[in-house]
Amino acid sequence: MFKILAQLFLQFFSHRLERRHFRRDVLSERLVPGPARAQLPTAFVESLVAAACSDEAELYLTYDSGPQGLGAGQADERRERFGENRVEQDRPASLGRHLWLCYGNPFNLLLTALALISWVTEDLSAALVIGTMVVVSTLLRFFQETRSNRAAEQLKAMVGNTATVLRPGQAGRSQPSFGVEVPIRDLVPGDIVRLSAGDMIPADLRLLHARDLFVSQAAMTGESLPVEKFAHRAGTEARNPLELDNLCFMGTNVVSGSATAMVIGTGRATFFGNLTTRVAQRDEEPNAFQRGINKVSWLLIRFMLVMAPVVLLINGFTKGDWLEATLFSLSVAVGLTPEMLPMIVTSTLAKGAVVLSRQQVVVKHLDVIQNFGAMDVLCTDKTGTLTQDRIVLERHTDAFGAPSDEVLEYAFLNSYYQSGLKNLLDVAVLERTESRGELRLVERFVKVDELPFDFERRRMSVVVGEEGKGHLLICKGALEEVLQVCTRVRHGASSEPLDAARLVEIRAHTATLNDEGLRVVAVARRELPAAQADYRLADERELTLMGYIAFLDPPKETAVAALKALRRQGVTVKVLTGDNERVTRCVCRAVGLDARELLTGSDLAALDDQALAAACERTAVFARLTPAHKERLVRLLRQRGHVVGFLGDGINDAPALRAADIGISVDSAVDIAKEAADIILLQKSLLVLEQGVAEGRKTFVNMLKYIKMTARSNFGNVFSVLVASAFLPFLPMLPMHLLVQNLLYDLSQTAIPFDNVDEELLERPQHWRSEDLGRFMVFFGPLSSIFDILTYLLMWFVFAANSPEQQRLFQTGWFVEGLISQTLVVHLIRTRKLPFIRSRASWPLLALTLTIIGVGLLLPVSPLAGYFKLQALPWGYFPWLIGILLGYAVLIQLMKGWFVRRYGWQ
The missing domain is CATH 3.40.50.1000 (HAD superfamily/HAD-like)
Known part of the structure; x- marks a missing residue:
């Protein structure tokens, strides 16, 4: 039973805590054309093929759209009909489902079973307490996670991706369409979008116009190289959507070029959305946080699997009541697991996210x-x-260092006519030429074609034509990559062969520029006849090196x-x-x-x-x-x-x-x-990152505090239970007492996300180390058992609670001492320093721990004492309690000093 429980726990823990976001690249290992098509509905595949084979007029008729796109009212109406453009993995759970997920973990189910057993055996007070524990735990988690998720969604909305969508002009006026930025989730079928290099494909699209459009489809097909897409009508013989050259699919991205396209599918009605409903999601490699959580979880599970059966056997054989022993051992199993950990982790991370948002x-x-x-x-x-990300064009020279306006003109034509994403180098060239009045060149030349940039060639070319003359291919890129396709070099007014001697001279000159911190971009050209209109990479050859443009980007x-x-x-x-x-x-x-x-x-x-x-x-x-x-x-x-x-x-x-x-x-x-x-x-700054690192470490330290405190407390409690079970003629504490004590203690920990962190813990990276947690449990857990045993002796010999008739007094005495000691020790364990003097807890944590201590002291004398099977303690008990707590604090502090010297303090 405990093995099954452990498996359920780990499955739940992984699902709720890791929160693995779906990365679309995980499909690349699964989606080969044949199997992918076989897993998709036939009607859906046919609709994609039909869209690919329709001409532009038929497409507008089918999707009730037009060249200027949809009006805002039309888009709103379709959004109501088709829903948001998000796949299932992106959709937040409904409130009802979220509430069920907060409740439906193994520990709440176990508590529910305990409550039902108590109700069947007519122990109504125990059933009420355990049921209350389930409700409080579930609601706390539900409300905290709801707030955290809402905060996270608001933060993500600040940087959400958008698409450029065409919207028609005002009604009754004839004016050209203009592009507006719309959140990707708001796209609807029939929208007309514009694409450029770096854009995500926001939905399933049918291309209407495309210019040198290259799309990376690795997320869908596993192809490592981008594929070129066209707007012309696809051949009817192609039946696999991924092979249709005029379709683009959600989840892929534009590498270079530009296009205008119509949205033909959104959300779950996309190729990607259909596939994710039929292909089981493959877990990606866990990150450091997920690996750490798993290690800690398994450590606690192994401890629970060992200790709970031992408690069951000892109490069963010594007391003879196996039903009571079973309930007690199950309560111990629940107490050994930090059931508030999901809520503590979520709230701690959410608090960190909000703080980081204030730091940009x-x-x-x-x-x-x-x-x-x-x-x-x-x-x-x-x-x-x-x-500084503020690139300035410093020099434009020929291949041998002489200033050259001709090189600047060629660089301008290349940057002006390229349709891909203009980087900072292009912007610097355009700014310089605008200030010099070089825009007149645009009137002389017309763009013919383009060979887009890619990261293998590290160069790009445009082909321009001048009226009455031939074509001119202008290439711009990294020096060595441009030299690979050059055979000649311009020297003054003449052109010379690019031999080995010239290459040495050129490389020496550019090395000098590089040593000054200048980034050198080579410019080359090739004259071509005007008979050709479609150019390929093979045409990028036999070029003449014209010179360089050199840029400065200061530190x-x-x-x-x-x-x-x-x-x-x-x-x-x-x-x-x-x-x-x-x-x-x-x-x-x-x-x-x-x-x-x-x-x-x-x-x-x-x-x-x-x-x-x-x-x-x-x-x-x-x-x-x-x-x-x-x-x-x-x-x-x-x-x-x-x-x-x-x-x-x-x-x-x-x-x-x-x-x-x-x-x-x-x-x-x-x-x-x-x-x-x-x-x-x-803000793109390493200083911002440095602040984020510090906040991440605060978040980790506070999460670790809860785990260390709870593990130490639970280990000590179980050790105390084992000792008491072996020698007492009655249970040292009822299952209900264990559960209530555990719930109150966990409630005191809910303020840990807001606790202060010692500065020295922020000075180095913080990692999950399950072996350190185990060592901490072994050394600090038994310390509480020493004083628990002293409490046993106190109740047995001083207050004569030494028979089954007096067990309620005994159990109350240990309940109060155990709750107060483990609540107070929070302030001792949360820091390696002297608590309250050299390191103070935050006021929410201090207020909550004092409140829980007050509840623990008042509960035995309150009207609810009978329901909890507790009773008032004699006044003589409290001086002994103060002495026990002081002794415990001193021993913890001494152990801390030794432990830090021997093992350090994470």
């Missing part, structure tokens, strides 16, 4: 707050974190202080950037990071996982990385036992954000980065 940090998933405090490695990009003034603060807190910062090694070294030196030992992407490719994992430990700076490199580094660091945070805001950062224990992005990031992140910074 929005938490999307509560369980990562503890990971914030446990984080010992922070991987971050360079731009905007160590630097942040706060970066040095932030890095020192993180170092003091035991957090190692590692820089993972796609920039070249010379610029990276220059910036890292300026902010105090050791960049002498630096690894590049090519170095990583030459190392196996074992060698790279060892190199990760001693290397702090990595340059020229692809998205796959960043993800690999994060995974290897986690495998070596580190709790890893990753800070990024670009498309290339999404894989690493998902791989980290705690993914961190910023509100200005692309949609895919915000979707992958667990925490969103409203």
